[in-house]
Amino acid sequence: MPQSIPLFSVFAFLLLLLLTISPTINASENPFKVDGKVLELDESNFDAAISTFDYIFVDFYAPWCGHCKRLAPELDKAAPVLAGLKKPIILAKVNADKYKRLASKHEIDGYPTLKIFVHGVPTEYYGPRSADLLVQSLTKFVSPDVAILDSDLAISDFVEAAGTHFPIFIGFGLNESMISNLAVKYKKKALFSVAKDFSDNIMTSYDFDKVPALIASHPAHNEQSIFYGPFEDKFLEDYIQQSLLPLVLPINEDSLRSLKDDKRKIVLTIMKDETDEKSTNLIKVLKSAASANRDLVFSYVGIKQWQDFAESFEVYKKTQLPKMVVWDGNEEYYTVIGSESIEESDPGTQISKFLEDYREGSVIQKRISGPTLMGFINSQLGGRYFFISMLVLLVIIILILTMCKEEPLRVGTRDQTDHSRNAPFQPESRELRRAADKED
Incomplete structure (x- = not known):
């Protein structure tokens, strides 16, 4: 009996020690207060x-x-x-x-x-x-890579929850393993699902007549396309990658970010006002051209909507609009000889001629020009403000130099200044231009 007392004492001591230090361990594991605040x-x-x-x-x-x-x-x-x-x-x-x-x-x-x-x-x-x-x-980062939908109701619930900002992919008659790897790869850009059970009404609603089929939908643009295969990695990925963007992309600050990882050349149409009736009709024609030329991204911008961006492609007051160029998404673009502007009559034929001449290499390579390095990407007004700030700073420096020196400024100073202000626009990198979301 006396021998059991020390053993009990040791056990009690260890238990007390464990109870004493366990809150400290828990606190050290998560020292942050999670209360819904940043x-x-x-x-x-x-x-x-x-x-x-x-x-x-x-x-x-x-x-x-x-x-x-x-x-x-x-x-x-x-x-x-x-x-x-x-x-x-x-x-x-x-x-x-x-x-x-x-x-x-x-x-x-x-x-x-x-x-x-x-x-x-x-x-x-x-x-x-x-x-x-x-x-x-x-x-999307915490949701399943591929959502499994087992009824018509589950399909409608998935589409409703997805909202309108991101493209949606729904596989009918597909095993999730066929698209799981690509769903992981493009998870931050789109939502993926497979429908295990669905009615004929769903087939009619989504306008497909056989399975397997993969539907790509852009709710915000009221667009949908269907892929019937072959469901091999290369063909499937090409379809998914080309379907991440709508047929014709309106260029604005948000959409520029979506172009970041896309390696395709961009067919850019510059208009006076992208909301007027003529432009709306032209966009419909561009959609037809885009559907037949999936290896290119088709886009448009109105001078009224984003003047700084449009003017970077040598658009002036006397420029005949609409004007088409092919942009590499960085600092270079191409004009097609004899096919820059689109006439109102038969725009479809003119766009086809533009694309044909571009593919044949009948182009002039140019570099984007503009007032700042990244002003027109950072914000619609940022470039102007930066340019004005630099101009004001330059004037202040000249005034200070004038007051400090006995001799007046020599002839040529203004020419040098003007030359620096009109230097070609040279973005730092494709990634910075397409990121479109940083203020240096």
Whole structure:
């Protein structure tokens, strides 16, 4: 009996020690307060946050950045919704201008830079930024790669929940394994599903008459296409990749981001006003051309809608519009000899001639020109403001030099200044132009 007392004492001591330190262990495992608010991270807790949460979306911002200021309230709205998901997505932000070492480690070269860390692995985010669309976009990261739909009701519920911002793919008579790898690859750009059970009414509604079939739908543009195979990796991926964009893409700040990873050349039609009746009719003709030329991206922009962007392609007051060019998405574009402008009569024939001459190499290669490096991509007004700011700064410098020197400025100073202001527009990289979401 006396020998059992020390053993009991040791056991009691170990139990007490375990109870004492266990709260400390739990606290150290997750030191962050998850209350639906955007977490503030810095160099002391960033790595801990990334390892603590399976899904964490980080805004690398600068306090002086206008885009960052507009984004902040959207993140505040989205944070509680995303934190309340079955698989929570935590929103966080880092003052990258203050914590430069942390920003450098994660290759932050502009503001805001948005990244989602999935199990510690970062992916840069180029999607929409309004709170509702941000929630919809990020939810895809925690949803099944391929949704399984087992009834007509499940199909309609899936389509309704998907919203209108992203393309939707529904496979009928397909095994999910046939598209699962591609669904993972393009998950951030689209929603994927397979319907296991469906009625004849669904076939009529989606306008397909045999299976297997893969339907690609763009609800926002009221467009749909059908793929009947062959369901081999190359052909299937080509179809999915070419169906991520609508037949004819309106060019604006958001759509430029969607072009980032697309390697196809862009057939750009520049109009006076993309909403008038003539332009609307022309867009219908462009859709027909796009359907027959899937190896190209067809797009359009109105001078009234985005003048700075349009003028980068040598569009002036006397330029006959609509005007067509082929853009590489970076700093180069091509005009087709004798086929730049589209007449009102028989535009279909003219567009066909334009494409034929382009493919035959009857082109002139040019470089984009513009007032700033990335102003027209960052915002519709940003380029002008930057240009005006630089001009004001230049005037101030000239005035200071004039006051400080006894001799007047020599002839040629203005010529040099004008030359620098009219230098060719040379973007830093294709990725920066297409990202369209950073304010340097």
